[in-house]
Amino acid sequence: METRILGRSGLRVSALGLGCMGMSDFYGQPDDAESTRTLHRALELGVTFFDTADMYGPFKNEELVSRAFRDRRDQIVLATKFGILRDPNDPTKRGISGRPEYVRQACEASLKRLGTDYIDLYYQHRVDPATPIEETVGAMAELVKEGKVRYLGLSEAAADTVRRACAVHPIAALQTEYSLWSREPEDEILPAIRELGVGFVPYSPLGRGFLTGQIQRFEDLAPDDYRRHTPRFQGENFQRNLDLVARIRDIAAQKGCTAGQLALAWVLAQGQDVVPIPGTKRVKYLEENLGALQVQLTAAELRQIDEVAPVNAAAGPRYPAAMMNSVNG
Numbered sequence: 644m645e646t647r648i649l650g651r652s653g654l655r656v657s658a659l660g661l662g663c664m665g666m667s668d669f670y671g672q673p674d675d676a677e678s679t680r681t682l683h684r685a686l687e688l689g690v691t692f693f694d695t696a697d698m699y700g701p702f703k704n705e706e707l708v709s710r711a712f713r714d715r716r717d718q719i720v721l722a723t724k725f726g727i728l729r730d731p732n733d734p735t736k737r738g739i740s741g742r743p744e745y746v747r748q749a750c751e752a753s754l755k756r757l758g759t760d761y762i763d764l765y766y767q768h769r770v771d772p773a774t775p776i777e778e779t780v781g782a783m784a785e786l787v788k789e790g791k792v793r794y795l796g797l798s799e800a801a802a803d804t805v806r807r808a809c810a811v812h813p814i815a816a817l818q819t820e821y822s823l824w825s826r827e828p829e830d831e832i833l834p835a836i837r838e839l840g841v842g843f844v845p846y847s848p849l850g851r852g853f854l855t856g857q858i859q860r861f862e863d864l865a866p867d868d869y870r871r872h873t874p875r876f877q878g879e880n881f882q883r884n885l886d887l888v889a890r891i892r893d894i895a896a897q898k899g900c901t902a903g904q905l906a907l908a909w910v911l912a913q914g915q916d917v918v919p920i921p922g923t924k925r926v927k928y929l930e931e932n933l934g935a936l937q938v939q940l941t942a943a944e945l946r947q948i949d950e951v952a953p954v955n956a957a958a959g960p961r962y963p964a965a966m967m968n969s970v971n972g
């Protein structure tokens with residue numbers, strides 16, 4: 644398995660990680676047994692980088708990952724996140740907190756659920772507009788000093804926020820949405836984090852599954868699937884985005900790979916400091932996705948992909964309006 648180092652942190656991880664969110668939340672019916680098989684198979688195939696968060700489930704996903712890896716904790720790089728508050732009795736209600744006392748409380752709770760005494764990479768999930776980033780990262784840095792956390796990360800933070808955070812403590816990784824239909828980080832964020840030596844962890848690199856071409860109709864999504872509430876999966880946007888996927892699929896067919904593999908290979912080709920974390924709860928998809936590491940794109944192919952999926956190619960914003968103001972904070 645190819646490995647990569649996140650920025651200048653020294654943290655070495657498998658070139659593809661595994662996103663665990665959909666195993667417990669948002670994308671249809673959970674299946675803990677198949678998810679556990681997927682986690683074990685991933686490690687067997689050389690994946691070492693596993694991504695969860697306290698809010699996935701809520702809380703259930705950390706517990707699932709913990710159960711799967713309890714006897715092999717030292718073999719994995721475990722990343723989790725804090726900062727999005729959800730009420731287990733009403734998971735639609737959301738809050739954001741980066742207050743120092745909350746950072747500590749959230750970390751202690753995650754450690755307990757994860758059944759471990761250290762988190763390898765601890766991210767702030769969303770920047771709290773009410774708490775200066777220096778205070779949040781100051782509290783996160785205390786956790787590093789105490790040995791509870793090894794490396795720090797941010798998610799969906801603006802370039803300037805990452806810069807301010809780095810002045811308090813080195814940041815190993817920024818985790819932000821990035822894929823063939825979400826290329827926004829290319830403008831400001833990628834150049835800034837490269838200058839700062841921060842690694843990049845693209846989430847939803849398969850466009851929440853859409854770029855695989857497996858989702859052809861709105862009805863393919865379960866009635867409680869979160870994606871039904873997101874603009875790119877609705878109405879006319881859905882149809883226009885299918886056209887984009889058809890163009891990606893044509894190039895994949897020429898290359899002899901699947902559309903999903905092409906989408907992942909494109910993200911992987913954006914730099915050695917980029918470590919995508921495609922999500923799945925199925926062994927079959929995991930194995931297909933790891934095949935992307937064998938897909939080498941030439942400069943001519945990258946240009947061809949640029950033509951069919953340029954910046955802003957997707958129809959519709961990536962989040963519903965109410966959630967858009969929590970990104971790039």
Ligand SMILES: NC(=O)c1ccc[n+]([C@@H]2O[C@H](COP(=O)([O-])OP(=O)(O)OC[C@H]3O[C@@H](n4cnc5c(N)ncnc54)[C@H](OP(=O)(O)O)[C@@H]3O)[C@@H](O)[C@H]2O)c1
Binds near residue numbers: 798818
């Ligand atoms: N920081 C943040 O704010 C944030 C936000 C979102 C996600 N994330 C993290 O990033 C990870 C990945 O993102 P994501 O899960 O949102 O999106 P993704 O990786 O773009 O896509 C996941 C979806 O694609 C499907 N899929 C995966 N491989 C497939 C294949 N080979 N063929 C067909 N379908 C396939 C999965 O289906 P199944 O579910 O059926 O396996 C799932 O529905 C998450 O698990 C989470 O850890 C972070």
